Amino acid sequence: MKAIVWTKYGPPEVLQLQEVATPAPNENEILIKVHAATVTAGDCEARDLSLAPMFRLPFRLYFGWRKPRRITILGQELAGEVAAIGRTAVGGAAVGTNATQFQVGDPVFATTGLRFGAYAEFACLSARSAMTPVWPKPANMSYEEAATIPTGGLNAIHFLRKAKVQSGERVLINGAGGSIGTYGVQIAKAWGAEVTAVEHTDKLDMLRSIGADHVIDYTQKDFTQIGERYDVVIDVVGKSPFGRTVRCLRANGRYILGNPTISGMFRAAWTNRTTDKRVIFEAASYQPEDVRALLGLIEAGQIKVVIDRRYPLADTAVAHRYVETGQKLGNVIISVR
Numbered sequence: 381m382k383a384i385v386w387t388k389y390g391p392p393e394v395l396q397l398q399e400v401a402t403p404a405p406n407e408n409e410i411l412i413k414v415h416a417a418t419v420t421a422g423d424c425e426a427r428d429l430s431l432a433p434m435f436r437l438p439f440r441l442y443f444g445w446r447k448p449r450r451i452t453i454l455g456q457e458l459a460g461e462v463a464a465i466g467r468t469a470v471g472g473a474a475v476g477t478n479a480t481q482f483q484v485g486d487p488v489f490a491t492t493g494l495r496f497g498a499y500a501e502f503a504c505l506s507a508r509s510a511m512t513p514v515w516p517k518p519a520n521m522s523y524e525e526a527a528t529i530p531t532g533g534l535n536a537i538h539f540l541r542k543a544k545v546q547s548g549e550r551v552l553i554n555g556a557g558g559s560i561g562t563y564g565v566q567i568a569k570a571w572g573a574e575v576t577a578v579e580h581t582d583k584l585d586m587l588r589s590i591g592a593d594h595v596i597d598y599t600q601k602d603f604t605q606i607g608e609r610y611d612v613v614i615d616v617v618g619k620s621p622f623g624r625t626v627r628c629l630r631a632n633g634r635y636i637l638g639n640p641t642i643s644g645m646f647r648a649a650w651t652n653r654t655t656d657k658r659v660i661f662e663a664a665s666y667q668p669e670d671v672r673a674l675l676g677l678i679e680a681g682q683i684k685v686v687i688d689r690r691y692p693l694a695d696t697a698v699a700h701r702y703v704e705t706g707q708k709l710g711n712v713i714i715s716v717r
């Protein structure tokens with residue numbers, strides 16, 4: 381099969397199109413014929429190790445010190461169809477099909493988590509693993525749209541549920557124009573919140589078009605300095621000033637650190653002990669109730685996936701280069717088929 385091989389840590393050019401062996405599913409695994417994958421900020425951070433400093437050492441210890449060895453294909457989310465189950469060959473009859481509730485041919489979407497591997501024509505995943513769950517694709521979404529659900533949709537709903545957003549509350553999302561933020565704006569609106577989106581000038585029209593009640597251009601104004609108060613601040617991008625953000629929360633306000641720093645974690649613990657505010661920095665996981673709630677909104681037509689650009693698999697490095705410019709509106713897709 382064709383795949384984009386991650387040859388070393390570094391710039392987008394380290395991603396190279398190569399012919400590699402098609403993986404064979406073990407028991408409890410399914411083989412997915414990939415139709416679409418995405419390029420997220422997280423993929424770029426993994427590729428060149430521009431991760432938050434506290435993650436760099438464990439990442440290198442796990443993936444390979446000098447170059448990626450354990451994993452050589454990037455890509456953390458995908459959508460496609462089930463090509464084989466358990467130990468069957470591609471297109472063959474199922475043998476020992478204890479892997480999954482899925483049948484060959486079912487349309488699915490999935491997160492590959494720290495196994496990565498979505499930038500390829502086929503990917504194997506354990507359908508029972510909590511780390512790499514596979515879900516049926518919503519009927520009203522294309523493969524390209526469904527591929528954006530794990531990072532954008534499920535992280536957004538995780539953050540909003542952790543913040544216990546209630547109808548009528550004022551919610552501010554910092555970094556609202558990307559994968560997580562564009563879902564976050566729409567989910568918060570669907571839950572009845574009044575939403576303020578903070579973003580770069582170029583993304584404000586798009587954010588209004590998906591329902592943001594207010595937009596703030598971070599290149600012109602600091603949202604903590606304009607005298608507004610919020611029940612919830614979700615800092616997707618990790619660039620809000622900690623102390624000033626806490627001060628712009630209403631009584632019992634909640635502040636979600638989507639991209640926490642070590643100092644942010646210490647300050648969160650102190651704030652939680654000494655004030656009526658809650659600062660939360662829990663890593664996102666894929667809770668069944670979050671998946672159900674999000675799929676319910678999708679099936680009801682309340683979520684519009686924002687897709688900026690599509691690239692063929694061979695141009696994955698070009699897609700990474702574009703995502704790194706920061707200009708991405710919502711999501712960037714790798715169209716594998």
Ligand SMILES: NC(=O)c1ccc[n+]([C@@H]2O[C@H](COP(=O)([O-])OP(=O)(O)OC[C@H]3O[C@@H](n4cnc5c(N)ncnc54)[C@H](OP(=O)(O)O)[C@@H]3O)[C@@H](O)[C@H]2O)c1
Nearest residue numbers: 421555557558559560561580598616617619638663664706
């Ligand atoms: N905690 C978790 O469990 C978890 C899970 C998944 C991802 N993450 C992290 O979340 C982060 C964001 O994810 P994403 O996929 O949504 O990224 P994304 O698609 O790149 O979106 C981030 C957005 O923030 C904007 N931005 C940059 N600087 C800003 C600033 N100073 N103020 C306001 N907005 C700003 C960017 O636009 P411009 O560059 O044009 O300004 C971009 O539109 C990543 O770093 C990722 O590692 C955390």
